[in-house]
Amino acid sequence: MLSYQHAYHAGNFADVHKHLTLYTVINYLLRKKTAITYVDTHAGRGLYPLNAQETQRLQEYREGIGPLWQARNELNDPLLIAWQAAVATAQASSATLTHYPGSPWWLSHSLREQDQLRLFELHPGEHEQLSTQELPANAQRVFGDGLAGLEAMLPAITPRLCVLIDPSYERKVEYQEVADTVAYTLEKARHAVVLIWYPLLPAGHHHTLLDALKESGQRKIWRSELLLREPGEQVHGMFGSGMVVINPPWGLDERLAAAMAEITPLLGSSSRYQADWWVGE
Template sequence: MLAYQHAYHAGNFADVHKHLALHALVQALMHKSSAISFVDTHAGRGRYPLTAAETQRLGEYRTGVEPLWQRRRALAASPLVGDWLAALATQQTGPELSCYPGSPWWLGSQLRTQDRLTLFELHPGEHRHLADQALAADGRVQRRQADGLGGLVKLLPVSTPRLCVLIDPSYERKAEYEEVAATLAQVVRKVRHAVVLIWYPLLPAGRHQAMLEQIREAGIPKLWRSELQVRRPEAERGMYGSGLLLLNPPWQFDDALTTALARVAPLLGEHASHHGEWWTGEP
């Protein structure tokens, strides 16, 4: 199914959750000099003007990134949140919030000479937009119009000492939950030290629970889970929260993100809250 386009949801609370974690993760990995292969399995467009018709239609950024942007001076003292907002500011044309960068930018903007980034995007229209993004043009970034989960497995093992993967499908198909779990198991078998960040939606149907249990039953160690709820599950239809599952998180990453989201959650809604826990193998 190729109907999903992230432009309708750009900058929403799930993007804040996912990209704040991704920014923190990339920064932590950069502390070591050894080369990293980054892989984004569902890249999207890479850049989203907030004035675009698709984004304006739902305007989800107004209850996502915008409240944080409006309070960026107060949040500047928060180490992770302040740094994330400062990075976001480099993508604006003025003092107003006009653009939201997607995961290709959050991954690609910090690439070093020795690093590599592979972007998968199956949707032909989204892939065309992705090709227009101003990312490294010296061979460090590859764009592939292909299935990201299957493409990731074919890449393994990578040539660099380290591997960092973002997996965030739309989950429009029920089977994607099982496919994500199966892909993670294959990654662990081929690259045991891989760092993998999986995003999943919190929906009333609760299909993510089966995926999480499938991953737990696979015996995969060192998994930390982060869930951000912005609405009560029983109160409304649609996505009420955002989930992340992180394989092999860097040292103190869990504490840093939990502290940051404690500052962020109250800005995202009256009932917003964050919960983090070790899903498997607490160190």
């Protein structure tokens, strides 16, 4: 099943949650000169024009990057200010929000000469769009299954590995597939930093993923969730966004908590953020 296209949801609250977390992790990793291989298993298009027909259909960015952009000159948190400044560099004009940068943009703009980036995308249309994006020489696009591709490239050729896994979860079995791939990855690279995004839906299928991770025996699993609204009988579709970070950099939890304290009021009165150690050290 390859019907999912992220352009319909570009810039929504889940993107803000996911990419702010990714940005924070990357900046911690860049404090050391040692080379990093980044892997994005479900890359998408890379850069999303917000005036695209697909994006305008749902306009989910109005409950995500939109209000943050409008408040960008009133922010106080240093991490959030820096992230918003980076978002501004993806715009045709720094004064107007016209594009939302996806994970390939964030990763490719963080590459140093010694680093590597592998971008996997299985959807033909999405991969075609990704192929139009300008990337540095040490970034490679791969048309194929990202989970299988990640497993096939292990061990990484660099001393450090950072993986982002964010499927659409159109198939329920993907929750278990992700858990299995993560277990294999950490067998081959036990110090890898692995980020996993998951949706919070009324059916609660994300518990399959979380339970499998806990039962794997892996330590140092931190999770955070950004809820746009509370779950309940009146909620249909995604009401929240979840992120798991395995082997997170020290201080990640505190930095994100401070940034989210400014973000949640901008997303509405029902929005809230929660985080904990799903599995400690």
